[in-house]
Amino acid sequence: MTTPTAPPILDFSPFYGNDSEAKAKLVEEVRKCCHYNGFFQITGHRVPLELQKRVMECSKRFFNLPLEEKLQIDKNHNSFNRGYELLRSQMLEAGTGPELKEGLYIGEEIPEDHPYFLQKKLNSGPNQWPQNISDKEEFQKTTMEYYHAVFELAKDVLGVVALTLGVESSFFEPLTEGAVATMRYLHYPAQPKDEDEKLNRGIGAHTDFGCVTLLLQDEIDGLQVLDAPSGKWLDVKPTPGAYVINLGDLFMRMANDKYKSNTHRTISASAYRIAASRANPRNTPPITVQDMVTSAYKDSYGRAEKYKKELEAKKVDVGPALTAVGA
Incomplete structure (x- = not known):
């Protein structure tokens, strides 16, 4: 039996070069990861380390x-999913507590007269910016500069994945035209001491x-990927400048389940991360992308609300504890 290993770190630079042998090796390595658990890390991409540091400070x-x-x-x-996500708003895993994270949802600036906004497309509207943050203009400029850089990198990643499927690297480009990508700043406060880990992930x-x-981690670990064959949770150690890449449910559906959208989780250890995930308001019969993702949002956020209401019904006061953690 193969010993389970964490997602490998791959040099992505051959994708941009003329070394056909190195590029073929990269494609094969990505193919293996997609078949195994859908996770890998990349260095050698085109997002500058200096920009990563600036956006992490933001x-x-x-x-x-x-x-x-x-x-x-x-x-x-x-109604368009832009702005601040309060601590304990979401609950992705049934049987746990609402999640110990807070976030800021950001995307392409879509004005209120844009067809996407008027048609109430998924995650489509103007960004909601903090008004009293220091260097507000720099905060917005750096955030959007980074957003566009990672958007382009996501298209490059799809180019490599296309090659693993035996089609041209440009195969998915039509799907990225007019695509709506969501970027999230994420903060994981430290897990309260002497409390149930399962209820405080x-x-x-x-x-x-x-x-x-595409996930950019800071120096604190906590991300874990499930190794399905062994049932073990594997730590994904932060690597300076690297992106953790994983395929999602939409891509697995597009690939007829040939590639994996794998299970993962985060154990809180007080960390900051920036994740950019892609959604697309186009049809993927027999269900639209918008309907599929919207349903997933409703399930996870609705699960957290149901949990809180059940606590209230039992006369358990969670308000002060949540405020203290989020402060």
Whole structure:
């Protein structure tokens, strides 16, 4: 039996070069990962380390704001999923507690007169920016510069995955035209001491809803990937400059389940991460992408609300504890 190993770190630079042998090796390595558990890491991409550092600082500046400042752009105040996600808003794994994470949802700037907004397309609307953050203009500029850089990298990743399927690297380009990608700044407060780990995970065990996810970690670990054959959880150690790549449910559906959308989770250890996942408002018979992803959102956020209401019914007061953790 093969010893389970964490997602490998692959040099992505051959994708941009003229060395056909190195490129073929990269494609084969990615193919193996897609068949095995749908996870791998990449270095040698085109997102500058300096930009990564700047955007990680932006993330920290946002989450260090007072809670009342962050709640001014609560994403529950709009229908297009942009803005702040309060701690314990989502519950991806049934049987756990609502997740010990907070986030900021960001995407392409889509004005209210845009057809996507008027048609209420998935995740389509203007960004909700914090008004009292230091260097507000720089915060917005750096965030969007990074968003567009990772958007382009996601298209490159899809190019390599296309090659693993025996088609041209440009095969998925039509699907990325007019695509809606969502980027999230994520903060995982440290797990409270002497409390049940299962009820205080950063993110419970789940598969991603979208097509492909690119995750930038800071120096603190916590991400774990399930090795299905052995049933073991494998730690994904942070690597400076690297992106953790994983395929989501949409891509697995597009590939007729040939490739894996694998289960993963985050154990809270006080960390910041930035994830960019791709969604696309096009049809994938017999269900639209919008309907599939919207349903997944409703399930996970609805599960958290149901859990809180059940606690309230048992007269368990969770409000002060949540405020203390989120402060």
